[in-house]
Amino acid sequence: MHIPSIEVHKAATLQEASALLGRFSPDVRLLAGGTDVLVDLKTARFSVGHLVALGGIKKLRGVTEERDGLRIGALTTITELDRSPLVAGAYAALRDATSRMATPQVRNAATVGGNVAGAVPCADLPPILIAMNATALLSSDKGERTVALEDLVVGPRTTVLRDNELLAAVNVPRPPERFGAAYARFGLREANAIAVAGVAVALALNDDRTVRSARIALCAVAPAPKFVKEATRLLVGRVLDERACAQAAALAMEAAEPISDLRGSAEYRRELVGTLTRRALAAAHQRIGR
Numbered sequence: 126m127h128i129p130s131i132e133v134h135k136a137a138t139l140q141e142a143s144a145l146l147g148r149f150s151p152d153v154r155l156l157a158g159g160t161d162v163l164v165d166l167k168t169a170r171f172s173v174g175h176l177v178a179l180g181g182i183k184k185l186r187g188v189t190e191e192r193d194g195l196r197i198g199a200l201t202t203i204t205e206l207d208r209s210p211l212v213a214g215a216y217a218a219l220r221d222a223t224s225r226m227a228t229p230q231v232r233n234a235a236t237v238g239g240n241v242a243g244a245v246p247c248a249d250l251p252p253i254l255i256a257m258n259a260t261a262l263l264s265s266d267k268g269e270r271t272v273a274l275e276d277l278v279v280g281p282r283t284t285v286l287r288d289n290e291l292l293a294a295v296n297v298p299r300p301p302e303r304f305g306a307a308y309a310r311f312g313l314r315e316a317n318a319i320a321v322a323g324v325a326v327a328l329a330l331n332d333d334r335t336v337r338s339a340r341i342a343l344c345a346v347a348p349a350p351k352f353v354k355e356a357t358r359l360l361v362g363r364v365l366d367e368r369a370c371a372q373a374a375a376l377a378m379e380a381a382e383p384i385s386d387l388r389g390s391a392e393y394r395r396e397l398v399g400t401l402t403r404r405a406l407a408a409a410h411q412r413i414g415r
């Protein structure tokens with residue numbers, strides 16, 4: 126397995142990266158941590174003549190606290206996100222994903238941008254980000270736009286990004302009072318195994334403990350991360366008792382569009398979605414506390 130001859134262009138700014146994408150499209154890919162794109166090139170999943178390396182764009186790195194929430198630069202590595210002191214309190218649910226994906230070596234190189242915009246169906250960050258109502262900041266030499274994270278990915282390795290656009294950052298809004306979130310995943314091993322199914326839940330409660338908002342998102346069980354809209358309608362205004370959890374789990378199972386592969390059958394994945402939804406609901410609810 127050799128990587129074919131490729132020209133690598135080092136971009137120093139977002140504008141430069143965008144211009145290079147526009148110039149070489151469609152014969153081009155972005156190179157962030159390289160943990161997916163280099164494997165794909167080696168295994169000839171696709172071939173391109175050009176890579177635009179993002180490593181020199183300082184503006185894309187790091188986690189910062191803004192007035193309305195957390196800004197996670199696209200080049201922030203999974204390890205940096207996992208260890209950020211800003212990922213605390215209600216934001217700490219992000220660690221359910223960052224602490225469990227891949228291996229420490231991979232997490233040191235893999236970036237948030239690659240995990241989200243790479244649009245691989247089993248990627249672990251998208252469900253918890255969608256549940257937490259995150260948005261994606263897309264940037265090009267023509268300007269910026271924001272899309273809800275659930276609208277970014279439309280199929281396997283396919284996003285709404287235009288030819289000259291890249292993901293600059295993910296913004297996670299400041300969680301409201303009485304908020305809890307959790308991500309539950311199942312892999313065939315404890316470490317270094319991609320998710321067979323994953324479910325993220327974010328809940329906010331009213332003073333009387335009824336549900337004020339609820340968001341459930343799935344991964345690895347559909348061509349793209351799946352936001353289970355119907356679960357929001359089902360849960361809002363109710364107390365999160367066993368019946369409500371069972372009904373939400375049933376809705377998530379219905380929303381899943383799993384395939385059968387070497388990691389599990391479609392039926393098995395659908396069952397997992399039910400179990401993981403109940404687990405994530407319980408964990409998110411418990412994190413809200415009294």
Ligand SMILES: Cc1cc2nc3c(=O)[nH]c(=O)nc-3n(C[C@H](O)[C@H](O)[C@H](O)COP(=O)(O)OP(=O)(O)OC[C@H]3O[C@@H](n4cnc5c(N)ncnc54)[C@H](O)[C@@H]3O)c2cc1C
Pocket residue numbers: 154155156157158159160161162163164199200203225226227228231234235236237238239240241242243244245247248249250286290291292293317318319320
């Ligand atoms: C051994 C191994 C185990 C793994 N296990 C897991 C796992 O358990 N869970 C999991 O979720 N992932 C896993 N992965 C996949 C991978 O590590 C992650 O998806 C990673 O976060 C991708 O980020 P990257 O920076 O390496 O992306 P790259 O490989 O550099 O890029 C991946 C894709 O994203 C695009 N891209 C990158 N940055 C941007 C941007 N800013 N804007 C637009 N497009 C962009 C690239 O063009 C490319 O198409 C594993 C990988 C390996 C090799």
